[in-house]
Amino acid sequence: MNPISFLSLASKTAKAYESFCRPVCKKHRINQTCLDVILFLANNPEYNTARDLCELRGIRAGNASVAIDTLAGRGLLTRQADPNDRRITRLVLMPEAEPIVADGREIQQQFGNRLVQGISAHELQICADTILKLGANISDMLS
Numbered sequence: 368m369n370p371i372s373f374l375s376l377a378s379k380t381a382k383a384y385e386s387f388c389r390p391v392c393k394k395h396r397i398n399q400t401c402l403d404v405i406l407f408l409a410n411n412p413e414y415n416t417a418r419d420l421c422e423l424r425g426i427r428a429g430n431a432s433v434a435i436d437t438l439a440g441r442g443l444l445t446r447q448a449d450p451n452d453r454r455i456t457r458l459v460l461m462p463e464a465e466p467i468v469a470d471g472r473e474i475q476q477q478f479g480n481r482l483v484q485g486i487s488a489h490e491l492q493i494c495a496d497t498i499l500k501l502g503a504n505i506s507d508m509l510s
Contacts, residue, residue, distance in 0.1 A: 380482075387478040391470045400426060400434040402471055405443065408460050409468040415457045443467070 385399055392402055407424045408415055414423055420431045435458065438444045443464040449455035460468070483491060 383482075384478055387474050387481075388471070391467070391474050394470065395467045397437075397467070398434075400430050401438055402467070404431065404434045404438060404458075405460065405464055405467050406471045406475065408444070408458055409464070409472070415459065416455060417458065420458075438464075 388399060388402055392399055395402075397405075403424060403426060404420060407420060407426075411419075411423070414420075417428070417431050417435060420426045420435075421428050426434070435444065435446070439446060441463075443461055445459050445461060447457045447459055449457055486494070
């Protein structure tokens with residue numbers, strides 16, 4: 368498989384994921400970035416800063432800022448100063464976000480199930496091992 372095939376696969380995967388998410392976004396009247404922020408914070412509570420959203424989830428800084436402002440304005444998240452370092456602002460989901468989290472997690476589960484449909488456990492393990500090696504190679508290239 369050549370590098371362009373990997374890039375194409377990543378792009379198609381993102382588009383397919385967004386199509387799965389569209390009903391949740393429509394139901395809750397939010398865009399994809401807002402849903403991504405909510406689910407990232409819900410699924411990764413230890414990563415709760417705008418920097419984490421950008422570095423780990425890959426959301427561009429400007430998009431993250433707009434989404435955070437939108438979600439805060441709707442009362443779905445709040446910003447809290449870190450008690451140990453006032454330069455750090457923590458993002459905390461509010462209870463009002465829970466229906467979105469529940470619907471989003473359900474769609475993530477459906478997407479995951481559909482993604483691996485027809486792939487054996489053995490094949491999935493090989494794929495997971497390969498992805499870890501690819502990730503290490505990418506990290507090496509970036510350092």
